[in-house]
Amino acid sequence: MYWEPENETMKRDEREQLQLERLEATLNRVHMNVPFYRKKFDSLGIDTDDIRSLDDIRKLPFTTKNDLRDNYPYGLFAVPLREVVRIHASSGTTGMSTVVGYTKNDIKTWSNLVARILTAAGITKDDVIQIAFGYGLFTGGFGLHYGAERIGASVIPISSGNTARQIKIMQDFRTTALICTPSYALLIADTIAEMGIGINSFSLKYGLFGAEPWSEAMRKEIQDKLKIVATDNYGLSEVMGPGVAGECTERNGLHINEDHFLVEVINPETLEAVAPGEVGELVITTLTKEAFPVIRFRTRDLTRLIPEPCPCGRTLRRMHRVMGRTDDMLIIKGVNVFPSQIEHVLFDIEGTEPHYQIIVDRKGAMDDVTVKVEVSEPIFFDEMKKQNELVDLIKRRLASELGIGVGVKLVEKKSIERSEGKAKRVIDLRKI
């Protein structure tokens, strides 16, 4: 099932022509309408007329989150405010928020792209969708809401929080699709189990999860506990919000809406393109945005492109699920460590819960890492020996995955704070 079959299955060379046309028009518009880009290009001696192929985009400078902050609130808008019909701001997980705007056409495009992702995930107009993303300045709630209405599904705009109420409504309203962060889905699943409600009394079939990195193991856990098909989707407010990329039911990578976004993967240190298929930072240029176009925006998200065709028939290239963020990337004893690697290890170990926290500190001149892991209840009543065995097992597995030794501390179930939005996995206490 496709939402826009022609665009989603377009031949590669036709799409590249479309991308080039849209890139050139976008560059002409930002040069005309956004002083920030004009000054930046001019000061670097870049003539946008010299951008003549998709690869030529590498001649242009990057745009960063800091550029967005420096131009707070409206400095990067490419249309006058009276043409803007919606304003959102980034969730500000890490720092001051940034402001983005949408024209009427942008909202239409956005709804269509989210509709593509919902359709790819198996959702149809017959579904009852519970959107447990926060509504408000955060793009998650409204973005998915408009897309879900676009396909004609029944939308429950419950927003985030109040887990007991979420569960009651899910049961009473016969919700068939749940949309939230993966960590919140897991919290809902665990709460259902604690309340002693059988999962078969729910009508859930699908879950679309995004807004934070999660692992394959976590997907398995969510799918098993909620008895759903769980798909990953990707977006960020600076670029549009949800709708940038999403998985089809193959669940093997996220199809990027390449006719609207030009993506690159770069090495975050050298800033050069990585070899095809290698992991690096995702960089996005918008191709159709009117109010808030961005040129080579550094997402800080780490992923890799999957060039192989997908059995679903979409010709939109896929990206691997986000593996972490460059700013979550911990450099410990000189080694790059991603929380997702730790998560991956923990999920495979019997007796641990999928809740963990990474605490980084410095002892003398040395980095010191402790991973706090929740364990399932029975083990705490068991003898000390078993606890030690578990700690050793986790330490060994982590050391082989990360290449450095880290401390492990077992904690009681539910002692790590639960999140209704994005989970906070890393606490960095280092003062350098």
Add this chain to the structure above:
Amino acid sequence: MLKIRNLEAGYGKLKVLRRVSMHVAPGEIVTIIGANGAGKTTLLNTISGLIRARAGEIVFDGKEVGRMPAEKVVLLGCSLVPEGRQVFSSMTVKENLILGAYVQYRRNKKDLLPAGLAKVYGLFPVLKDRERQLAGTLSGGEQQMLAIGRALMGEPRLIMMDEPSMGLAPLIVKDIFAIVRRLREEGNTVLLVEQNAKAALRIADRGYVIETGRIILQGTAEDMLANKDVQRAYLGRDLDAETMV
């Protein structure tokens, strides 16, 4: 069908097209809108081979035509209805049409001529009525029909029209746009350059806005009609006045 990448063209020292990329798919009506002097006519003339491209590619049906002479481009199936109609006024209507079939002679297919004439007369019965009349004595609207008919005689797969509504009375303009729509319904592909942006976008599938030799906007005709820049610059809507009310 037509694919253009980074086209540059101009006259003497004057650069008119700075960097134009666009495409037309089979069966589409695509319109190019823009102000006077933006490069619309230069673009069509360059595709037609009347002006040589300075850089970039023009690919028609898989063949690079950017440096091809005009007669070869017509032979490949790409015909131009030029701005200001440019019919041969001292020749009859029929002679004008037969000249349009010149490529059929080159292909030794002159036996197709009666069928071509019948087709054009079917589309424009008034031309049949005036078959023996000198083209210069026709009204503006009739001359436009003749110019379109002449282009159709070459059996083009892509018809390019340069300002077909120019200088015509509003009622006649309506007829001309109805004809463009009908051409598409009969399986033709149309690239339409117009200053009458609203009328053009209403019949087109997609559109491009050209400004000082560069494409600044592209998209479905529906999206372009909704775009405020297009409304202000090309659809004659005074948005400031509207917001005041």
